Amino acid sequence: MAQLLKSSPTLLLSLGLLLGACQSATTSVSTPTATTAETIAEEELPAISIVNPVLPGDFPDPSITKVGDTYWATATSSNWGPVFPLLQSTNLTDWKLVGHVFPGELPAWADYYFWAPEISQEGNKTYIYYTAHKKGGNLAVGIASADRPEGPYTDHGPMVAQPDGSIDGFPMRDENGQLYLIWKEDGNSVQQPTPIWAQRLNEEHTALVGEKKELFRNTAPWEGNLVEGVCMIKRNEYFYAFYAGNGCCGHTCTYGMGVARSKSLLGPWEKYEKNPILTKNEKWACPGHGTVFNRGKRWYMLHHAYDTRSFEFVGRQGVISEFTWTANDWPDFKSGNSVPTQSAPVAPRNLTDEFDQPTLLPSWQWPVEERPTVALQGGKLLLTARPQHSGAVLGQHTTTADYTATTTLLNPSKLPAGTIAGIAAHGDPENTLALTAGSGKLQLWQLEKGKQKTLSEAKLPTSSAVTLRLQAQNGNLFRFTWSTDGGKTWQNLPGLTAPINGTYLPPWDRGVRAGILAKGPASATAMFENFRLDSQLPVAQATGK
Template sequence: MPGDFPDPSVVKVGNTYWATATSSNWGPTFPLLKSTNLTSWELVGHVFPGERPAWADYYFWAPEISQEGAKTYVFYTAHKRGGNLAVGVASADNPAGPYTDHGPLVGQPDGSIDGFPMRDEKGQLYLIWKEDGNSVQQPTPIWAQRLNDTRTALVGEKQELFRNDPSTWEGNLVEGVSIVQHQGYFYAFYAGNGCCGRGCTYATGVARAKNLLGPWEKYARNPILINNDTWKCPGHGTAVEHQGRWYMLHHAYHTGSQEFVGRQGVLSEFTWAASGWPEFKGGSTPAAPAAPTPVAFTDEFTGKALQPSWQWPVEQRPAFALRGGQLQLTARPDHAGAALGQSTTTPGYTATTTLLNPASLPAGSQAGLAAHGDPDNLLSVVAGGGKVQLVQTEKGQSKTLAEAALPATKALRLRLQAQQGSRFSFAWSADEGKTWQPLPADGTTVNGAYLPPWDRGIRAGVLAHGPATTVASFEQFSLVPNP
């Protein structure tokens, strides 16, 4: 799954596989993808396509999609308003939705994350989750507690399954547990150590037990899924069977793009050894390393709705409309403005858009094209106030790096180009892209290494900053991988 798809989860419903993944602080919340072969995926919607659940504000992590009977369930993590991280649940009569949210199930003082539903050897339903002790320099026990039949509340007492051993490869945490049954055992795949960013140390281990509540035995040869020359820090996924073969859909960083693209969805095959333990082919992911397939995206804004791959900051949902082949984006005065972005899939790419009637933007307003890290960290080329400007926003503080006089034009084309994930160049054109004027004029590149947050990749997209009475109109947007 090229692009930013951390913590992927997958389930088979009929002849179709359905997957979802962490969306963190980008909306819409939790992408929904489908496939018939586990390798070709189509984004068809989101668990929460509009407003996020009322009880949560941000950090929408680790959705676990499951099916029982005619119902689809998604257990997920989010930050509780006025509280800490908690595990919630939503359900639907169809994997594509619409989903009804049932609110949080568990939220311990140190945080509760990574919910996974599992029936024990007697058929009783449990929720498995991680207590987020590492957030306060404490251990990270994996808990199990009974769920009621409607999956709307926990019942009984929780019981610990296992926890991290800081003297081993697991370091300060274990998390992301997913469980399958095989030949009389429950097998718990789990991630350990540091998940994210350039210094990540993530890997995958496995433990097993005859009974769901234990005792659990960790595999002596852990970790069983580690780095190779192409993929780094593999972890947090779901084991799934396809045509008699076993795989794990998990995330990893591609070494060529690292944190700038984000943690991408990767499928790795494993087999069951004579000892009964799972073993990944080659011990790493995947056994035959392959570069992600570059993905090109174009939107002429001629549809009735935005294409489902558009994203926005989850706490600053923008107002927009599609009319007559134009995206009309209402500005915001807070942070860097109203933003819409597309996940990047390679470290080198070119994004372009056409801003209509830039000279008519009201005073104090700007609109244009940006490389978005989050609402307070971006690089943008914008027009407004009689100027075309290159603006750097870091930790909420903006400064103009270069500017040029805005020419008299009804359509200003803007371009950003990325190299190696973090080197950016910008340009503008007043003649429909026949000639380009670099900004700065000498074509100097700008360092965007500060852009991606610790758990997300960079998005490329449009923005509009200013009073909420300002509406910026865009005619097209494209995001194309560079050769």
């Protein structure tokens, strides 16, 4: 079953707007003039409706390019595998998840924090500039390439790894057509400033050459302790650096977007006196870190923001904001320096998996350091247990604050001793809230900071199958029920009169996943018949108010 990501409130955009201005910065060195916005085709195309979020769910630091008639996007995976989703669309509204940059094994040099992939098309090659934690070291910027946007990708290893960390790589050609890598030194991680650096990149896109040059750093009060996530374009006589500043993540985030410009890639750079140019509103909080695009004279940015109804429980979602240019050639976002909030009915993302495909649907995720062993046989999913943390985990993006997830576990009374399996809200391997069956009982338990606590339990009935249900409200309140008649009637666990508080679940940079787990000896296997995720919208949002 192909996964389609549906979007919400309407924003009118030109059909062809996303010819990647930022990505076109790396067009063939033999034609360096292709780095300028003016070389992009300007024919007018019919307007179509684009709805925000265009990438619903946890898709931070999104990046996008166009190859032929198809748009390609990717985003941060952080500590969820498979790493770096690859999504395609022909209309910018309906996005199909078709694979991942690293669908199986991780890059040999990296172990976690897979952040900020920048997708760039140059000639017949697709490049992914990405951040990851280097084994035994700190954060580093690496690169992978492929002959097609869908892959397969070859990793070329890290290019820069400073002692304080290096993140947010971005390719750009200067006024002479020379290729550079732009990145942030992660000084805020050690209470230091965060310089933005530029250094020559070889034409093979595999190694830095020469000396690095600082472009600018966090100096303005609104930027707080960092600037990051730089995207560059060349327009007329200026290079423009769109960048994010301040705190990116969580309910107390303070993120916003600024811009600086220079007539030379290496500076001097001038920050806009009216920064920040993109800030929060009543619908979208902490916008930032994205990619700029243009179509003729129309300009847009794909970036992330929190929906204020679901915030960190869903995560940072991909949205598009349009901007124009002032008489003095500075960008001016049309929606009043905030993400568009046009009202329109929306279609929530729902998913049903009967496990009847030959391979696992690409929307399934797992903790990047604990890839589970999975088999699909005769319309059943067999999940091999793990003894540590939350067990073996599979999860799905959530896209709204209110949702219902169900799964049917087969032969729960036949699970090996010490084995449990069921449904869960997953934060990370150390933070989970789950209803499981096994060892003769149904058990509701929470794992918080690695410490497990039983909240309620009941005797496991003699049945060939038990259906388990999770209901989320406001992103952080959870109710769990169970059924032995396929969901016709639902039963509560004893002693539970109020929903369980799951505020502790989301890590600082990720949303919550709904999914399944199997915990126990590695010789044990749990069998699941199906999984369903239904998203519910608040009444006001569903009616476009």
